Amino acid sequence: MTEIRTGTSIVTLVNVFATTPENFDEFLKVASAQTPKVVQRPGCISANIHVSRDKLRVVNYAQWESEEAFRAMLADPELMEGRAAMEAIAKPDVHLYDVSAIYEGPAARNGSAA
Helix, strand or coil, X not given: CCCCCCCCCCEEEEEEEEXXXXXXXXXXXXXXXXXXXXXXXXXXXXXXXXXXXXXXXXXXXXXXXXXXHHHHHHCCHHHHHHHHHHHHHCEEEEEEECCCCCCCCHHHHCCCCC
């Protein structure tokens, strides 16, 4: 399960795919087929797909135990075809991150965030 914490060695992938309303559904179909394969790889903690309401962006927020585990997944020949199919539909913008700070609002503190 995704857990956001500071002070860990967890690597966070934020991959923003630029889509169009016309290719949004096809991209989501391909991403939904590819992501379950990715999360089965060693070192993957979780992957979450977020979709913009205007159908212009799809964000993959994933957590990995290490950058090495993430890079090993990228080199896996079994996943290259699916990744190429995704990139043929939508342009990716891939970056790795570390959690720097966490700020919670009143809804999180009251336990009312759903």
